[in-house]
Amino acid sequence: NAGVTQTPKFRVLKTGQSMTLLCAQDMNHEYMYWYRQDPGMGLRLIHYSVGEGTTAKGEVPDGYNVSRLKKQNFLLGLESAAPSQTSVYFCASSYDMSGDLTDTQYFGPGTRLTVL
């Protein structure tokens, strides 16, 4: 049981380049989330999903897109990267509908992205 995994762990992009961050969970969780973490600002929610095939905007969605084609995967895309998107990105999941409904979010190890 690997929990929540994220790929890649580190990435450096040039302004205008695109990339996709992959999040995978093996806990049969319904809900998945993408956050960004910046110094002194805590974690801010970018997008989230309440089930396969569904996505919704969070607090800071501009410049990002997401897809949840399979229940276990949640992809975060940057179509045209900007220096302001330099951050650490965390994926999380929660809610096993057959058991744990206690709101605990389980986090991946993070992806450190630098946009030059």
Next chain:
Amino acid sequence: AQSVTQLDSQVPVFEEAPVELRCNYSSSVSVYLFWYVQYPNQGLQLLLKYLSGSTLVKGINGFEAEFNKSQTSFHLRKPSVHISDTAEYFCAVRGGTSYGKLTFGQGTILTVHP
């Protein structure tokens, strides 16, 4: 909408001393409250949570927190800290029907000195 304020950005303390990390929240609906810990270069782990019932909540690693509805606070405490408690601590709130979405505070860096 909810918001969370962690009153101290950094808290230095000596080993075996007690510590309190402060968290205040605002919400127009009933809330669930959480404390997460982030060790260097790692993701976040749940320390403890308040959903309902007793206002004193005990978590992992000897931490506890008390929910105070009248003061809208959820302060985290430990009576005797260890070097290994050095980490960043985040208070978070979920309110109403927000589909599990958490609102995080800005974080408090706890540094335990020998």
